[in-house]
Amino acid sequence: MPSPKPGLLHRDNRRMLGKLAVVAVAMFGFAYALVPLYYTICEALGINVLSVSERLTSSGLTGARERKASTQVDYSRKITIEFDANARGPWDFKPAQRSVSVHPGELTTVMYEFTNVQNRTMAAQAIPSYAPMQASSHFNKLECFCFNEYVLQAGERKQWPVVFYVDPKLPKDVTTITLSYTFFEVSGKVAAGKDS
Template sequence: MTQPQPKKTGIHKQMVFRLFVIVLGMFGFGYGLVPIYKAVCAVTGVNVLSRQEAQAEPMAKRNTQVDTSRTVEVVFDANNRGTWQFKPEKRSILVHPGEVVSVKYDIHNMANRDVEGQAIPSYLPKKAAAHFHKLECFCFKQQPFKANEVKALPVVFVVDSDLPKDVKTITLSYTFFEVGLPSAKAD
């Protein structure tokens, strides 16, 4: 003899509710990852490029006074890793602290394929880095290039008037390299 089957409607409703809670939790977790990632990067200093980007906005809003009594030479250097031709349009310029300056770097993708490149800046002397503020820079993000494409990309910067008086020359050096290269397979 067969026994009557209990009603499963209540079990189905519980299962649907649990799945809904799980989906909602997954959405909330995914949505929360971006601010968590930014906070972790800010604390650990892992994502240096985003720190530079964050510094640009407050500097752009700040009222800078141009110190015409002082002149600083800014020397531009370019290094590349990969199939690039990479060079500044000018080797050096003279600037007054507080003056907003724009220069360009010419970048030519010599590869016969589309690629993305990234520039990493460095400064000499090291103490000048805290006083060199980029307002706009191709180094803030990866740059896409079509096969054999040539671009002139800008760097807009201000040398802070708080730059130590003994610093007469600042070298801004970039290393430009291809990102997303497949890693070499171990034999």
Template sequence: MAIRTENLKMAGKLVVVITAMSAFGYALGPLYKHICEVTGINILSLSERQVPGGGSAGADVKVNTQVDTSRTITVEFDANARGPWEFKPAVNSVQVHPGELATVMYEFRNVQDHRMSAQAIPSYAPHQAAAHFNKLECFCFQQYTLEPGEKKQWPVAFVIDPKLSKDVKTITLSYTFFEVGGKTPAAPTAALAGRAEPRS
């Protein structure tokens, strides 16, 4: 009888814990939204031109006031493959406003006959853009293992800080992808030397 009583008490406690966890999970979305509104952090809000299909996000979606629509910056994407594999951006360039969230995909395929682990090293031109190029998501943050012939796509989500000098109108983001375990290459600064000066 004592064991049954203890089991019932334990079951009751588990029901309370599960109910509390479910309520907390359900409240996370509204809570996160409220925190963003209070703190003014709103970089993930969609403007009308970011909505898939080009339509409006609706009247209840707030416009991101941190976006400087008076400026447009061209971001060019470069990929350097230091080995027998395929590595390239899905697009060569995009145009963004400072403060605007943008996402670009990079494609990678292991064309070797063995498994490989690899990682990317990013670099920027002009050099001063690095401090203002904020990556929210990037495959360069970790190593990846790919099987022979395996193909992957990885996103780079970024926001350019509006504090970037107004003289900078073009930024080149370059990645060098190398196999882990071999010699780590230097960032491709030499390849970008001709593009180091801001364009007018």
């Protein structure tokens, strides 16, 4: 089998190298444009708007982009959010404030306080409920202590945030939402009688 001519082989290698360089540049350009493209599509479709707004605010951006990202807030009405806490056991559990007034779409943070007044370690978790029931699908929690179980030492005190927004699509006749948490001890997670 005859070997290819050195000049021809060299030219083929350069052509292949050029094609690979173009592919590499195109891949880099696509990857670079992917994040702004994602945010633009999400903003246009109204998906994930709060994370866009939070990203702009936390990065210190102001002006037209920040105002555009927060256009999902309905400033024409306010909803009263009431907070309730039920403790099914020997511990103290309560919201830091009993109610707030928010605009639909507005990101809000409230704190809940928990104290294990027992002389033993415990594991517990909170279960949320909503009134009226139809509000549950419009109440969006981005951060909540109810997502996790917690182990608390005897006498330990914690504060946990609930970060939420009310969907602007909430029916107009709903003017008050009650968010209620019931804190339960999770059995079998901590050895009985274990001290801190």
